[in-house]
Amino acid sequence: MDDTNNFFYHALTVDHDICTGCTHCMKACPTEAIRIRNGKSVIDKNKCIDCGECFKACSYHAIYIKQDDFDLMDQYKYKVALVPATFIGQFAGDVSTSQIYACLKQIGFSHIYEIEHGVSFLINLYKKYMAEHKDINTFISPYCPAVVRLIQTRFPSLVKNIIHMKVPLDITSLMIREYLSKEGICSEDVGVFYVSPCAAKIAAVKSPVGEDSSAIAGVINMDFLYNKVQHLLSKKTQGESEPIANHSLSGKDILWELTGGESVNFDNSSFAIDGMKNVIEFLEKIEDGDIEVNGLVEMRVCDQSCVGGILCPNNRFLAKQKLEIRAQEIKQHIENNDYQEEELFSEEEFDKKIAPMMNIPTITPRSSFKLHDNLQIALKMVENIKNIESKLPGIDCSACGAPTCSALAEDIIKEEATIDNCLFSHLPPEKYDELLKKIWGKNIKPL
Amino acid sequence: MHYTFDIEEGNFTNAGQASGNIKKTLKQLNVNPASIKRIVVALYEAEINAVAHAYGGKIDVDIDSDKITMVVADRGPGIPNIDLAMTEGYSTASKEVREMGFGAGMGLPNIKSNTDQLDIQTQLGVGTTITMTVFF
Numbered sequence: 001m002d003d004t005n006n007f008f009y010h011a012l013t014v015d016h017d018i019c020t021g022c023t024h025c026m027k028a029c030p031t032e033a034i035r036i037r038n039g040k041s042v043i044d045k046n047k048c049i050d051c052g053e054c055f056k057a058c059s060y061h062a063i064y065i066k067q068d069d070f071d072l073m074d075q076y077k078y079k080v081a082l083v084p085a086t087f088i089g090q091f092a093g094d095v096s097t098s099q100i101y102a103c104l105k106q107i108g109f110s111h112i113y114e115i116e117h118g119v120s121f122l123i124n125l126y127k128k129y130m131a132e133h134k135d136i137n138t139f140i141s142p143y144c145p146a147v148v149r150l151i152q153t154r155f156p157s158l159v160k161n162i163i164h165m166k167v168p169l170d171i172t173s174l175m176i177r178e179y180l181s182k183e184g185i186c187s188e189d190v191g192v193f194y195v196s197p198c199a200a201k202i203a204a205v206k207s208p209v210g211e212d213s214s215a216i217a218g219v220i221n222m223d224f225l226y227n228k229v230q231h232l233l234s235k236k237t238q239g240e241s242e243p244i245a246n247h248s249l250s251g252k253d254i255l256w257e258l259t260g261g262e263s264v265n266f267d268n269s270s271f272a273i274d275g276m277k278n279v280i281e282f283l284e285k286i287e288d289g290d291i292e293v294n295g296l297v298e299m300r301v302c303d304q305s306c307v308g309g310i311l312c313p314n315n316r317f318l319a320k321q322k323l324e325i326r327a328q329e330i331k332q333h334i335e336n337n338d339y340q341e342e343e344l345f346s347e348e349e350f351d352k353k354i355a356p357m358m359n360i361p362t363i364t365p366r367s368s369f370k371l372h373d374n375l376q377i378a379l380k381m382v383e384n385i386k387n388i389e390s391k392l393p394g395i396d397c398s399a400c401g402a403p404t405c406s407a408l409a410e411d412i413i414k415e416e417a418t419i420d421n422c423l424f425s426h427l428p429p430e431k432y433d434e435l436l437k438k439i440w441g442k443n444i445k446p447l
Numbered sequence: 448m449h450y451t452f453d454i455e456e457g458n459f460t461n462a463g464q465a466s467g468n469i470k471k472t473l474k475q476l477n478v479n480p481a482s483i484k485r486i487v488v489a490l491y492e493a494e495i496n497a498v499a500h501a502y503g504g505k506i507d508v509d510i511d512s513d514k515i516t517m518v519v520a521d522r523g524p525g526i527p528n529i530d531l532a533m534t535e536g537y538s539t540a541s542k543e544v545r546e547m548g549f550g551a552g553m554g555l556p557n558i559k560s561n562t563d564q565l566d567i568q569t570q571l572g573v574g575t576t577i578t579m580t581v582f583f
Contacts, residue, residue: 157480288466288487369474375583376512378476383448 009206011050011065011199016040018062023398025054025063030276031153031368035411036401047368049149050203051301052310053276065199065311068218073108076191076217080176081109081225082169083195085116085254086306088326089319090226095233097326103229109193111176113344116253118171121350123265125358126296129163136161138286138293141262143167144300145204147279148363155283156365163296164360168256169194169201170208173215174354179344191217195225197257197309198302222311250334251327257306258320263298270295275303371413385409392422395440399423448472448510454494454521456503465506466490469517472510478583486581489561490517492554493577497521499540501574514563514582525571533559 014025019040026034026041033047034054041062043054055063073079081104088097104112130139140161142148151158173192181187194216196202205216255261263270271293273282279299285291302308307319314322345354372378385406392405400421402408411417419425427435450472452465466487473483490506497504501523509516526532532539535556559565564580 157483284467287484288470288491289484290491367474367477369471370477371475373477375476375478379448379510379512382472382475382510386448 008045009203010043010045010048011202011206012043012048012052012055013064013066014041014043015062015064018060020060020062022059023403024057024059026401026403027398028053028057029403030280031150032403032407033368034403035416036398046366047153049146049153050198050200051146051150051276052199053301055199055310065202065221067202067221067224070220070224072218073191073193077189078110078180078185078191079108080111080113080180080190080192081195081220082113082115082173082176082192082216084169084197084257084306085114085249085323085326086197086257086309086312086319087195087222087225088114088254089307089322090222090312090314091229091233091322093322093325099233100229103232104225106232107225107228111180113172113176114249114254115168115172116249116256117344118168118175118354119253119256120250121345121347121354122165122168122171122358125165125355126163127266129165130296138291139163139296140286141296141298142360143262143298144200144302144305146198146200146301147299149200149203150279150301151283152363152366153368154280155287156367158283158287159363159365161286162363164363166358166360169205170215171354171358174357175344175350177215178353193218193220195220195222197222197306197312199310200301201309222309223313226313249330251329251331254323254330255327258323259300259305260298261305263296266296268295269293270297272298274300274305274308276301371410381413384413388412388419391419393424393436393440397423450506450508450510452506452508454497454501454504454506454519456501457498459495459498462494462498463491465494465508469508469515473515476510482581482583485561486515486517489558489579489581490519492558492561493517493519493579496554496577497523500524504574514580517579517581518576519579520574520576522574525573526567526569526575527571529567529569 021036021039021041023036026036030051030053031047031049033044035042035044041054055065083104088100091100101112133139138161140147140151140158140163142163142165148162151162173194176192177187177190180190192215194201194205196205196219202219205219259274260272263272271282273279279301282291282297282299286293286297300306304316304320306312307323308316312319370378371381388409389406392409394405396404400408400417400423402411402417402421408417408421412419450469452468455461469490470483470487473486494506497519501521504519504521504523507518507520531537533555558577558579561581562579563582564578566578567575569575
């Protein structure tokens with residue numbers, strides 16, 4: 001189903017007024033989706049998985065993340081902020097959750113919910129799914145949308161290992177809608193706004209994998225909302241310590257977004273992997289049959305998981321610590337019985353109303369490696385690529401506008417570049433000895 | 448389409464380079480994932496065999512439009528008894544090799560089950576050449 005490409009939303013955008021074409025982002029991209037053209041970085045929409053590695057690598061802040069118009073909120077009578085626990089982790093240790101909530105109310109939200117509300121229900125659904133799919137041993141969590149897209153494009157054979165179910169964000173937004181309609185609020189009046197820690201989650205909301213649309217009215221970048229809240233906090237104008245009545249969570253739930261927060265709910269053989277390189281390495285091993293996990297593999301492309309998201313202003317280790325302290329406090333409150341865990345839904349209600357909507361019918365593999373549908377033609381192309389590659393210097397200097405010599409060879413075959421792109425092709429052979437061998441020794445070969 | 452790789456004696460860390468390389472090419476060719484997995488497993492096992500038992504060697508891979516042929520030729524002691532070597536669980540791997548998690552006696556049986564054609568030529572004191580074919 002190649003038409004998915006046309007509908008594939010991307011949150012990462014290069015500002016060509018700022019971009020210098022320096023190649024940093026291109027070299028950082030794990031899917032080789034970036035090329036430098038006319039002095040600017042260009043992202044291939046079919047290869048980009050919105051992981052944000054380019055954003056992190058850019059020294060000029062030329063890559064930005066589109067967000068919805070904040071005024072979109074005004075269209076709804078009830079404005080619901082759906083915040084991940086990670087958001088709370090962005091603020092200094094002495095800022096309380098209730099202070100943050102009070103600021104959000106002042107900004108204009110009528111309801112505030114944390115995404116992790118649906119987590120406990122979801123764990124049971126995942127366990128049931130795993131028990132029902134006996135032909136699969138290694139289950140990959142669908143939680144990190146960049147991982148799902150990485151698998152679709154680079155590990156298509158592992159698409160079947162992804163748990164084909166929705167994630168806490170979807171579940172909680174559905175629960176909130178149901179809950180509010182139970183309270184007599186018309187669903188057309190409700191706008192659910194998701195506060196995102198990263199680009200991948202924005203892309204997932206805008207074009208959900210395997211579905212037509214998402215129940216989210218708009219997305220707000222976490223750093224944007226953080227600034228608004230921080231501004232109010234600094235003015236101390238927010239209503240002090242307004243009690244947060246209805247939004248309690250268990251301590252374990254709010255750790256879901258940290259590394260291991262998901263896998264801890266499954267049996268011992270489950271794994272938690274974070275960081276892009278680690279995720280790719282592990283996927284290779286699963287694909288080769290080198291590793292077989294009889295359980296769940298939690299995978300997040302950011303270091304330290306969501307607190308390492310590119311829209312998180314706070315240092316990820318400080319944010320992680322703040323979440324852990326908060327989880328500990330909640331646990332203490334529950335033990336002392338001075339804390340009421342309020343449920344949006346009872347288990348029966350959830351099973352009846354929400355659970356039937358949790359499955360994702362298909363996740364389409366979209367191999368970014370595939371050169372051609374016809375194997376005969378593809379074989380010829382591979383041969384030509386290999387030929388060209390053998391003539392390139394092999395030092396992956398990126399001056400040609402491609403991340404590696406082999407990527408340039410592929411571009412040449414696809415007629416997206418020519419051998420002229422390689423600067424070495426313009427050097428007279430005698431210059432090789434004079435200039436280049438001094439640097440690269442005899443490894444460098446004239447074109 | 449021809450590829451050649453060298454196998455270094457005793458270097459387990461590097462084993463898997465050939466299979467990793469071939470895997471990428473097969474993905475570019477859009478070969479079905481089930482075949483890719485069989486090929487990668489068979490080639491990796493053969494690589495490990497050459498690293499563990501022999502004194503290194505060479506891998507030659509040919510990809511055609513309907514099949515892949517992989518020839519792993521090692522400079523090694525040779526296999527004294529092929530029938531025994533083909534038995535699951537039978538292993539002559541050294542204690543050192545076993546301590547690294549290899550040498551479970553599944554190498555050749557695994558290669559056999561993951562290939563469509565398998566030919567083993569061995570000469571004691573000279574080496575072993577394994578020719579594996581998988582049809583797409």
